[in-house]
Amino acid sequence: xxxxxxASPLIRPFTIDIPESDLDDLRERLDRTRWPDELPGVxxxxxxxxxxLRELVRYWRHTxxxxxxxxxxxxxxxxxxxxxxxxxxxxxxxxxxxxxxxLVVTHGWPGSIVEFQDIVxxxxxxxxxxxxxxxxFHLVLPSIPGFxxxxxxxxxGWEFRRVAAAFAELMRRLGYQRxxxxxxxxxxxxSRELGRIRPEEVIGVHLNLLPSGSATxxxxxxxxxxxxxxxxxxxxxxxxxxxxxxxxxxxxxxxxATRPQTLxxxxxxxxxxxxxxxxxxxxxxxxxRERPEEAVDRDQLLTDVMLYWLTGTAGSSARIYYERAHAxxxxxxxxxxxxxxxxxxxxxxxxxxxxxxxxxxxxxxRWTEFDRGGHFPAMEEPGLLVSxxxxxxxxxxxxxxx
Numbered sequence: 044x045x046x047x048x049x050a051s052p053l054i055r056p057f058t059i060d061i062p063e064s065d066l067d068d069l070r071e072r073l074d075r076t077r078w079p080d081e082l083p084g085v086x087x088x089x090x091x092x093x094x095x096l097r098e099l100v101r102y103w104r105h106t107x108x109x110x111x112x113x114x115x116x117x118x119x120x121x122x123x124x125x126x127x128x129x130x131x132x133x134x135x136x137x138x139x140x141x142x143x144x145x146l147v148v149t150h151g152w153p154g155s156i157v158e159f160q161d162i163v164x165x166x167x168x169x170x171x172x173x174x175x176x177x178x179x180f181h182l183v184l185p186s187i188p189g190f191x192x193x194x195x196x197x198x199x200g201w202e203f204r205r206v207a208a209a210f211a212e213l214m215r216r217l218g219y220q221r222x223x224x225x226x227x228x229x230x231x232x233x234s235r236e237l238g239r240i241r242p243e244e245v246i247g248v249h250l251n252l253l254p255s256g257s258a259t260x261x262x263x264x265x266x267x268x269x270x271x272x273x274x275x276x277x278x279x280x281x282x283x284x285x286x287x288x289x290x291x292x293x294x295x296x297x298x299x300a301t302r303p304q305t306l307x308x309x310x311x312x313x314x315x316x317x318x319x320x321x322x323x324x325x326x327x328x329x330x331x332r333e334r335p336e337e338a339v340d341r342d343q344l345l346t347d348v349m350l351y352w353l354t355g356t357a358g359s360s361a362r363i364y365y366e367r368a369h370a371x372x373x374x375x376x377x378x379x380x381x382x383x384x385x386x387x388x389x390x391x392x393x394x395x396x397x398x399x400x401x402x403x404x405x406x407x408x409r410w411t412e413f414d415r416g417g418h419f420p421a422m423e424e425p426g427l428l429v430s431x432x433x434x435x436x437x438x439x440x441x442x443x444x445x
Contacts, residue, residue: 044221046379047123050379051124051217051218051374052172052218053124053348054121054123054124054216055121055122055123055124056121056122056219057121057123058115058117058121058124058353059113059117059192060113061109061113061353065146066109067313069313069352069353070104070199072313072315072343073103073314073315074104074315076313076315077081078093078097078437079093081093083291084258087323087327089328090319090323091319091322091323091326092339094132095334096233096315096318096319096322099318099322099341100315102341102345103345104320107177107342107345108271108342109346109349112168112342112345112346113221113350116134116157116346118155119134119135119136119138119163119184120134120135120137121133121135121192122134122217123192124136126152126209126212126213126214126401127205127208127209127212128197128198129188129189129196129197129201129209129248130188130192130193130194131185131186131188131193131209131210131213131332132158132185132186132191132192132193132211133155133182133183133184133185133186133217134156134182134183134184135181135182135184135217135273136163136167136179136181136182136184137167137181137182137263137305138167138170138180138182138295139168139170139179140169140170140176140245141169141176142179142180143167143179143180144179144181144222144223144436144440145180145181145183145214145217145221145223145236146166146180146181146182146183146222146223146224146432146436147182147183147184147185147210147213147214147222147223147224147237148182148183148184148224148225148226148230148444149163149184149185149187149210149224149226149229149230149233149234150184150186150187150190150226150227150228150229150362151187151226151227151228151230151231151232151252151325151359152228152229152360152384153191153227153320153321153325153351153360153362153425153445154228154347154349155186155190155191155207155347155350155351156184156186156191156229156420157343157346157347157350157369158347158419158421158422159182159184159421160290160343161324161421161422161425162246162421162425162428163182163184165183165425165426165429166179166180166182166429166432166433167179167180167181169428169433175433175437177440178433178436179428179439180223180394180436180439183213183214183219183222185210185213187202187206187229187230187233187363188206188209188359189356189359189360189362190351190356190359190360190362191350191351191356192350192354192355193311194354194355194359194360195354195355195356195358196278196359196362199362199366200366201362201363202352202363202367202370203232203233203236203316203363203367203416204227204236204240204370204372205239205366206233206236206363207233207234207236207237208234210237210242211237211240211241211244214244214442215230219339220244221244221246221275222237222244222245223245223246223247223249223436224237224245224247224248224249225248225249225250225251225419225432226250226251226252227252227418227419227420228252228418229252229315229363230253230411231250231252231253232254233255234248234249234250235248235254235380235382235384236404238380238382238384239378239379239380239381239382242380242382243381245352245441246383246436246439247271247382247383247384247385247408247436248380248382248383248384248385248386248434249384249387249431249435249436250384250387250400251386251387251388251389251392251420251428252393252396252418253386253396253401253405254260254393255286255361255377255396255400255404256393256401256405257285257367257394257396257397257400257401258278258279258280258281258282258285258400259280260282262278262279262282263332266278267279268397269301270425270432274363274399274428275398275400277395277397278397279330280395281394281396281397283326284393284394284395285394286420288393288394290350292327294428295320295324296364298361299326299362300364300365300367301360301368302316303361303362303365304362304365306316306357306358306360307357307359307361310351310357310358311355311357311358314352316343317352317357318348320357321347321348321350321351322335322344323410324418325338325344325419328391328419329391329393329417329418329419329423330389330390330391330415330416330417330423334416338417338419338422338423339419339422339423340422343422344422357377376404377404378404379404379405380404380405380406381406382406383406383408384405384406384408385407385409385410385411385412385431385435386401386407386409386410386418387411387413387427387428387431388411388412388413388415388418388441389413389415389418389420389423389424389427390413390415390417391415391416391417391418392416392417392418393418395441398410401422407440408435408439409431409434409435411431411434415427
């Protein structure tokens with residue numbers, strides 16, 4: 044599994060170095076925030092509560108330390124390269140174990156590589172974390188084109204299939220002939236697609252969200268009759284959660300899939316607007332009851348927001364929704380994948396996946412359901428995610444599929 048560090052001359056070292064003038068501009072904008080009115084007693088039902096956001100903005104303005112966050116991110120070796128006309132930014136953290144398994148881990152929206160700060164150490168250096176050194180990984184953490192330092196994109200068409208092809212080229216340039224993939228949200232779509240289009244390269248696909256793995260239409264009596272009582276109950280629960288999603292949560296995606304440019308003006312001009320657009324998802328999609336900080340670290344959340352704000356990529360990151368919704372394959376069932384696939388199910392994620400649906404188009408070899416955690420497990424429950432990733436690739440290694 045050994046390979047030279049960054050084998051291609053097309054790859055350039057990259058260091059995050061935000062000008063102080065950009066931070067001064069942010070502070071001034073936060074000081075000049077024009078706050079909207081709010082209905083009394085509605086909590087999170089209409090969106091982010093004003094009192095909560097005021098408190099978070101005060102913390103952002105006066106306590107949060109971007110330079111400390113920047114230093115922590117720069118502890119990872121980072122690089123940029125050009126693939127298919129787009130800039131690809133990525134961190135490449137090699138394990139001290141020479142025979143470690145290469146693994147490309149992909150974020151989604153509204154995430155970033157910041158999500159992975161608590162899983163990098165245990166995955167790259169299990170020996171130092173009291174685990175088996177045979178479970179070590181060389182990690183590649185790319186930013187999706189249009190997101191953060193991979194943005195903005197300069198042309199149309201950057202949907203997840205194109206992203207997967209670009210990441211396959213990235214792994215080739217890094218000299219990795221065989222590797223695994225991991226991801227959730229858009230990262231799940233990209234990771235699954237990598238396994239589908241590069242089965243000779245991808246050892247296995249580990250997901251914490253399964254694209255098109257839930258009940259997408261109301262199950263018929265005939266469909267329910269063919270299921271066990273447990274499957275029947277889970278299918279109905281999946282359908283009900285999907286209905287609630289369409290009624291209460293889908294709006295952001297519809298806007299980003301139809302008019303991302305219009306939205307970009309507001310989010311690129313107002314840091315509080317950008318914060319609110321993102322922080323709501325960390326409240327709604329995590330195992331949090333009252334505040335996102337019950338599930339994720341406040342500083343880590345703000346660093347994620349900062350990557351969107353400082354790079355001005357609110358609009359270009361949203362475009363992946365538009366490109367997918369306007370792609371030729373939109374509305375088609377997922378293309379079958381033969382790659383060995385694992386799914387880690389966290390109960391507070393957006394959808395309830397169904398095994399009998401997943402088996403139609405995926406080669407599921409591991410299915411693990413946890414009793415806590417949500418959409419951002421690398422931030423919420425890093426220990427659970429790390430353990431499941433290790434166990435999946437260990438099984439592949441021991442079975443000889445590695």
